[in-house]
Amino acid sequence: MGVQGLLPFVSSASTEVSLEDYRGQTLACDASVWLHRGAISCARELAEGEPAVGFLRFPLRMIALLKRHGVRPLIVFDGGAMPMKARVDAARAADRESAKARGEFNKTVKITAAMTQQLIERLRQDGVEFVVAPFEADSQLAFLVQHGHAAAALTEDSDLLAYRCPSVLFKLSESGHARRITFAGLQHAQDSKGQLLFDGAWEGEWAAWEGGLFVAMCIMAGCDYLPSVPGVGVATAHKALRAGRTVERALAKLHSKRSGPPAPVAAEAYLLRALGL
DNA sequence: CGCTATCGGGCAT
DNA sequence: GTGACGATAGCG
Numbered sequence: 001m002g003v004q005g006l007l008p009f010v011s012s013a014s015t016e017v018s019l020e021d022y023r024g025q026t027l028a029c030d031a032s033v034w035l036h037r038g039a040i041s042c043a044r045e046l047a048e049g050e051p052a053v054g055f056l057r058f059p060l061r062m063i064a065l066l067k068r069h070g071v072r073p074l075i076v077f078d079g080g081a082m083p084m085k086a087r088v089d090a091a092r093a094a095d096r097e098s099a100k101a102r103g104e105f106n107k108t109v110k111i112t113a114a115m116t117q118q119l120i121e122r123l124r125q126d127g128v129e130f131v132v133a134p135f136e137a138d139s140q141l142a143f144l145v146q147h148g149h150a151a152a153a154l155t156e157d158s159d160l161l162a163y164r165c166p167s168v169l170f171k172l173s174e175s176g177h178a179r180r181i182t183f184a185g186l187q188h189a190q191d192s193k194g195q196l197l198f199d200g201a202w203e204g205e206w207a208a209w210e211g212g213l214f215v216a217m218c219i220m221a222g223c224d225y226l227p228s229v230p231g232v233g234v235a236t237a238h239k240a241l242r243a244g245r246t247v248e249r250a251l252a253k254l255h256s257k258r259s260g261p262p263a264p265v266a267a268e269a270y271l272l273r274a275l276g277l
Numbered sequence: 278c279g280c281t282a283t284c285g286g287g288c289a290t
Numbered sequence: 291g292t293g294a295c296g297a298t299a300g301c302g
Contacts, residue, residue, distance in 0.1 A: 005282085055289095
């Protein structure tokens with residue numbers, strides 16, 4: 001999931017970069033998407049329990065790509081399941097079951113601990129650094145960049161911005177180019193008319209977004225941890241926060257304007273607590 | 278109409 | 291694991 005619609009919304013703040021720009025530096029790499037993509041190439045074998053090693057090919061190729069450009073990869077694996085994501089995890093398991101019944105194998109792909117272990121073994125042999133996150137890789141990737149252990153995170157997951165990761169590279173291509181979004185660069189993000197999204201509407205606006213409103217916008221638009229407010233995406237959440245200037249007033253505004261069922265009451269309590277309000 | 282949200286689905290080889 | 295992209299639907 002990630003935050004639906006977030007990347008298009010802030011795409012004006014992204015710039016094209018090359019891996020050459022990171023020569024001699026460390027990139028913290030999200031292993032899960034690489035493993036999933038690799039696993040699609042042998043989805044049937046995996047679904048039917050046949051031995052398969054083809055899923056290693058794609059992640060190893062991406063690592064080779066980084067090394068070819070003089071970049072030091074730090075591979076980050078998902079660790080334990082998040083209790084708060086239990087509902088989402090259960091839904092995905094059910095989806096995999098029904099996909100298997102229909103013979104749609106590439107929708108049944110599930111990265112097992114054994115598969116992760118096989119990749120880790122290769123990384124050990126090849127001298128590639130890695131860490132296993134306590135829970136989800138996302139927050140670990142953000143931590144590594146925030147504390148200077150990596151120059152940027154390399155992922156496909158928009159959640160990295162919600163975690164306030166200072167620098168994120170998306171959509172790495174075979175040519176070694178990617179789109180970079182820095183958290184600080186969001187200050188200059190614009191809408192389609194060239195108007196700033198997070199600054200300029202009032203004195204100190206960017207500081208407010210940086211300090212919590214941006215994260216609130218992401219949560220309101222829908223995350224894996226809370227039932228989202230129906231009919232509210234990134235654009236509506238942004239509008240409400242900009243008009244209200246605080247989470248409380250933005251939520252009140254959405255309530256008064258919206259027809260249909262009110263937001264789940266638990267969502268608000270969690271949101272406010274998550275933001276320390 | 279214009280804007281926004283949602284749905285289905287590719288990714289690799 | 292998440293989401294480009296095009297289509298569709300619901301609202302003001």
